[in-house]
Amino acid sequence: xxxxxxxxxxxxxxxxxxxxxxxxxxxxxxxxxxxxxxxxxxxxxxxxxxxxxxxxxxxxxxxxxxxxxxxxxxxxxxxxxxxxxxxxxxxxxxxxxxxxxxxxxxxxxxxxxxxxxxxxxxxxxxxxxxxxxxxxxxxxxxxxxxxxxxxxxxxxxxxxxxxxxxxxxxxxxxxxxxxxxxxxxxxxxxxxxxxxxxxxxxxxxxxxxxxxxxxxxxxxxxxxxxxxxxxxxxxxxxxxxxxxxxxxxxxxxxxxxxxxxxxxxxxxxxxxxxxxxxxxxxxxxxxxxxxxxxxxxxxxxxxxxxxxxxxxxxxxxxxxxxxxxxxxxxxxxxxxxxxxxxxxxxxxxxxxxxxxxxxxxxxxxxxxxxxxxxxxxxxxxxxxxxxxxxxxxxxxxxxxxxxxxxxxxxxxxxxxxxxxxxxxxxxxxxxxxxxxxxxxxxxxxxxxxxxxxxxxxxxxxxxxxxxxxxxxxxxxxxxxxxxxxxxxxxxxxxxxxxxxxxxxxxxxxxxxxxxxxxxxxxxxxxxxxxxxxxxxxxxxxxxxxxxxxxxxxxxxxxxxxxxxxxxxxxxxxxxxxxxxxxxxxxxxxxxxxxxxxxxxxxxxxxxxxxxxxxxxxxxxxxxxxxxxxxxxxxxxxxxxxxxxxxxxxxxxxxxxxxxxxxxxxxxxxxxxxxxxxxxxxxxxxxxxxxxxxxxxxxxxxx
Numbered sequence: 001x002x003x004x005x006x007x008x009x010x011x012x013x014x015x016x017x018x019x020x021x022x023x024x025x026x027x028x029x030x031x032x033x034x035x036x037x038x039x040x041x042x043x044x045x046x047x048x049x050x051x052x053x054x055x056x057x058x059x060x061x062x063x064x065x066x067x068x069x070x071x072x073x074x075x076x077x078x079x080x081x082x083x084x085x086x087x088x089x090x091x092x093x094x095x096x097x098x099x100x101x102x103x104x105x106x107x108x109x110x111x112x113x114x115x116x117x118x119x120x121x122x123x124x125x126x127x128x129x130x131x132x133x134x135x136x137x138x139x140x141x142x143x144x145x146x147x148x149x150x151x152x153x154x155x156x157x158x159x160x161x162x163x164x165x166x167x168x169x170x171x172x173x174x175x176x177x178x179x180x181x182x183x184x185x186x187x188x189x190x191x192x193x194x195x196x197x198x199x200x201x202x203x204x205x206x207x208x209x210x211x212x213x214x215x216x217x218x219x220x221x222x223x224x225x226x227x228x229x230x231x232x233x234x235x236x237x238x239x240x241x242x243x244x245x246x247x248x249x250x251x252x253x254x255x256x257x258x259x260x261x262x263x264x265x266x267x268x269x270x271x272x273x274x275x276x277x278x279x280x281x282x283x284x285x286x287x288x289x290x291x292x293x294x295x296x297x298x299x300x301x302x303x304x305x306x307x308x309x310x311x312x313x314x315x316x317x318x319x320x321x322x323x324x325x326x327x328x329x330x331x332x333x334x335x336x337x338x339x340x341x342x343x344x345x346x347x348x349x350x351x352x353x354x355x356x357x358x359x360x361x362x363x364x365x366x367x368x369x370x371x372x373x374x375x376x377x378x379x380x381x382x383x384x385x386x387x388x389x390x391x392x393x394x395x396x397x398x399x400x401x402x403x404x405x406x407x408x409x410x411x412x413x414x415x416x417x418x419x420x421x422x423x424x425x426x427x428x429x430x431x432x433x434x435x436x437x438x439x440x441x442x443x444x445x446x447x448x449x450x451x452x453x454x455x456x457x458x459x460x461x462x463x464x465x466x467x468x469x470x471x472x473x474x475x476x477x478x479x480x481x482x483x484x485x486x487x488x489x490x491x492x493x494x495x496x497x498x499x500x501x502x503x504x505x506x507x508x509x510x511x512x513x514x515x516x517x518x519x520x521x522x523x524x525x526x527x528x529x530x531x532x533x534x535x536x537x538x539x540x541x542x543x544x545x546x547x548x549x550x551x552x553x554x555x556x557x558x559x560x561x562x563x564x565x566x567x568x569x570x571x572x573x574x575x576x577x578x579x580x581x582x583x584x585x586x587x588x589x590x591x592x593x594x595x596x597x598x599x600x601x602x603x604x605x606x607x608x609x610x611x612x613x614x615x616x617x618x619x620x621x622x623x624x625x626x627x628x629x630x631x632x633x634x635x636x637x638x639x640x641x642x643x644x645x646x647x648x649x650x651x652x653x654x655x656x657x658x659x660x661x662x663x664x665x666x667x668x669x670x671x672x673x674x675x676x677x678x679x680x681x682x683x684x685x686x687x688x689x690x691x692x693x694x695x696x697x698x699x700x701x702x
Contacts (some may be wrong), residue, residue: 007199008050014208015043022215026399034082039208041078042180044071046201048187052122061122065131066114073113073140075184076147077106079177083151086173087158102147109140131191141188148181168446172214180207300456303331307460311467315474317341318351320467321436325352328438328460332453336441338420340376348383348437350374355441376419381412386427387434392457393417393425394449424449426457430465430472500531557598559698560587560626563635566602567624570609580619588627594700600674601698607667608637608694615641615692632680633700638693644686652684 016039023036048068055061080099084090090099112118117134131137152174159170183203190196307327314320321339329337336355340348376383382393385405395417402410417425420439428436438461443449449457507524514520567583570576576583612622620640627634644652653672675682679699686692 004049004196004199004201005053007201007205008046008048008053011046011201011204011208012043012050014205015039015046018208018211019043029399030085031082034078034085038075038078038082039211041071041075042204042207044068045075045184045187046204049199049201058122062119065122066119069119070110070113072144072184073106073109076144077103079151080147083154086170087154089154089158105143109136109143112136130193133191137191141191144184144188148177148184152178152181169214172210176207176210176214179203179210183207300452303327303456304459304463307463311463314467315471317468317471320464320471321352324438324460324464325354328440328457329354331456332440333444334441335444336421338374338422338437338439340374340437340439342433342435343375347375347377348380356444376416380416381409381414382416382425382437382439383434385409385413386425386437390427390429392427392454392461394454395423396448424457426461428461428465428468430469435465435468497535500535503527503531554595555598556593556595559592559594559633559635560590562598562602563587563605563624563626566605566609570606570613574610574613576613581613581616581622582620583622583624586623586625586627588625592626592628592633592700594633594698596678596698597674601678604671604674604696605635605637607671608696611667612637612639612641612692612694615639617641620691628700629697631699632697634695634697636693636695638691640691643688643690644684644692645688646686649684649686653682 019036019039022032022039026032045068048065051064051068052061055064077099080102081090084095084099089095109118115134115136118136118140119131120134121132123130123132133141155170155174155177159167159174162170180203183200186194186196186200186203307324310323311320314323321341325337325339328334337353338350339352341351343349378384385391385393393413395414398410398413417423421441422439423442424440426438426440427434428438430436438457440449440457504527507527510520511524564585564587567585571583574581609622609624616622616639622640623636623638625634625636625638627636653668672682675696675698681697683695683697684692685695
C-alpha cells in the first residue's frame with residue numbers, strides 16, 4: 001500500500017469516527033447532525049485514492065470514483081447546512097433562498113453523477129488514478145469553490161461578532177474547514193494535470209485534528225470529552241512509541257537493502273537511538289500537552305492549601321467573602337466576579353465585586369454598576385437552581401441540563417447570567433441553606449472552565465461555607481460573652497455601690513435623732529465624703545474602661561519623677577507608715593524624659609502599686625525599679641505577697657477579674673489599655689508564696 005492509499009484510508013477512518021462522536025454526543029442538535037453528515041461525506045470522498053489504488057482495472061476504478069463522487073457532490077450543500085445551523089442564520093428568509101439555490105444545483109449534479117459529461121474516465125496518474133473531467137466537472141469545480149468560499153465567509157462574519165471562548169470555538173471550526181476546503185481543491189486540481197506533491201488527505205486528517213482540539217479545549221458544538229491528563233500522556237507515549245517503531249523499521253529496510261548491514265547491527269543502533277531520544281521527546285510532548293490542553297496559571301493543591309490555611313484564621317464574614325472573591329479572581333484570571341449574600345428580608349445582594357476595566361462596544365449591554373445596590377430575588381433562575389441542586393452553573397453546560405429543568409428555568413438562568421456577563425455561578429451552602437452566590441465572569445484568556453477549575457471552585461466553596469459557619473459560631477460566642485460580661489459588670493457594680501449607699505442610708509436615717517450631736521455630725525460628714533468618693537471612683541473606672549479613645553493630652557515629662565511622686569502618693573494614701581510595708585526604690589539615674597499622658601500613666605502606676613501593697617496584707621517589701629532596656633524603659637513593681645497562680649496570670653488583665661473582696665476588677669484592665677495606648681507592654685512574673693513582679697516597658701522619646 002502506497003502512502004497515498006494509506007493516508008486516504010486513515011483519513012476515512014478518522015472522519016467517520018469524528019462524525020460518530022459529534023453525532024452521538026447530541027443526536028437532536030442540528031449543528032451536531034449537520035457536522036456529522038458533512039464529516040461523513042468528507043471521509044467518503046477521501047476514499048478516492050484508496051479505491052483507485054485497490055482497483056484491478058480502469059473500469060473498476062471509474063465505477064468506484066463515480067460512486068465516491070456522490071459524496072463529493074453532496075458535500076457543498078451539507079457544508080452550507082452546517083454553517084447556517086452553527087451561525088443561526090437559517091431562520092432568515094433571504095439566507096434560506098440562497099441555500100435553496102445551492103441545494104438545487106447540487107441535485108442537478110447528483111442526477112448527472114454517472115453521466116460521462118461529468119466524469120469521462122479515470123487514467124493512471126502517479127501512484128494512483130486521476131479523473132478525466134467532462135464539461136460538467138468544470139462547472140462542479142467552480143460550484144465547489146464558490147460554496148466553500150461562501151460558507152467560510154459566513155463563518156468569518158459570525159466569528160467577528162462573537163466574543164470570548166465562543167469566538168475561539170468558531171475560529172478553530174473555520175480553520176478546520178478552510179483546511180478541508182484546500183484538500184478538496186488539491187484533489188480537484190489533479191483532474192487538470194496538477195500533480196500532488198504529498199497526499200491531500202493529510203490535510204483532511206489535519207481538519208479532523210483541529211476539530212478534535214476545539215472539542216477537547218473549547219467544547220465546540222457542545223461536545224464535551226473528559227480527556228484525563230494521564231490518558232493524554234499515555235496516548236502520546238503510545239503514538240511516540242509507534243512512530244519510533246515505524247522509523248526503526250524504515251531505517252532497517254533502507255540499510256538492509258542498500259548498505260547490506262546485518263539486522264543485528266541495526267537493532268543495536270536502533271536501541272541506542274531510542275534510548276537517547278525517546279525520553280527527551282516524550283517529556284517535550286508532555287510539556288506541549290500541558291501548554292495546549294491543560295494550560296493553567298495556578299497550582300491546584302497550593303491554592304487549596306492557601307485557601308484552607310487562610311480561612312481557618314478568619315472570623316469575620318465580610319473578610320471571608322472578600323478573601324474568597326480575591327483568590328478566585330486572581331487564580332482563575334477573570335474579567336469580573338460578584339459575590340451575593342443572602343439578606344434577612346429575602347433575596348441576595350452584592351457584597352463584593354471586582355473587575356478589569358475592559359472597553360465594551362456601545363451597543364452591548366453593560367454589567368451592573370458595582371457602586372449600586374444590586375439585588376436578585378428568591379425567584380431568580382440561578383437562585384432556584386442552586387437551591388434545588390447545589391451544583392455549579394456553567395453557561396456552556398446549560399444544554400446538557402436543559403431537559404431536566406422546568407420550561408422557564410433555562411431562560412431565567414440565562415437572563416441572570418447575562419445581567420452579570422457571567423460564565424459560571426458557584427453556590428456556597430451553609431447548613432443546607434444557600435448562603436452565598438459566587439458569580440464568575442469570563443476568563444481573560446477566553447478559555448472555558450475546565451474540570452480542574454470546577455473541582456477547585458467546589459473545594460473553595462466548601463471551605464468558604466465552613467469558614468462562614470465558624471464565623472457565625474464565633475460571633476454568637478462573642479455575643480454570649482458580651483452578655484455575660486454585662487451581667488457580671490451589673491452584678492459587681494450593684495454590689496460595690498450598695499455598700500456605700502447602705503452607709504449613707506443608715507446615717508441619713510439617724511440624722512433627725514442625732515442632728516444636735518456634734519461628734520455625730522463630724523463622723524457623718526467624713527463618712528459621706530468617703531462613700532461618695534468610692535461611688536465616684538467606681539463610676540470613673542467604668543468610664544475609663546468603656547472609652548476606647550486614646551488620650552489627646554500629650555505632654556513631656558520625667559518618668560523617674562512621675563514614678564517617685566506616685567510612690568509617695570500611695571505611701572500616704574495607704575498609710576504605709578502605720579503598716580509593716582517597706583518601699584525600696586532603685587532608679588537608674590534621676591532623669592528619663594518621655595512624651596505621653598502623664599496623668600493616665602500615673603493612674604496606671606498607682607493601680608499597680610496599690611495592688612502590690614494589698615497583696616502583702618500589711619507586711620512585706622515593695623520594690624520599685626527603673627532601668628533602661630534598649631529602646632524601652634522598664635518600670636518594675638515587685639511585692640513579697642502571696643503571688644499569683646499560674647492559671648490566673650492570663651486572666652488578671654481581663655475586666656471584672658479580681659481576687660479582692662472589694663472593687664470591680666477593672667484596675668489592671670484599664671492599666672493595660674493605657675500602657676498599650678502608649679505603645680508599651682506589661683508583663684507579669686510570679687511565684688506562689690514569694691510574690692509577683694509587674695514590669696511596664698515604655699518606649700523612650702527624647
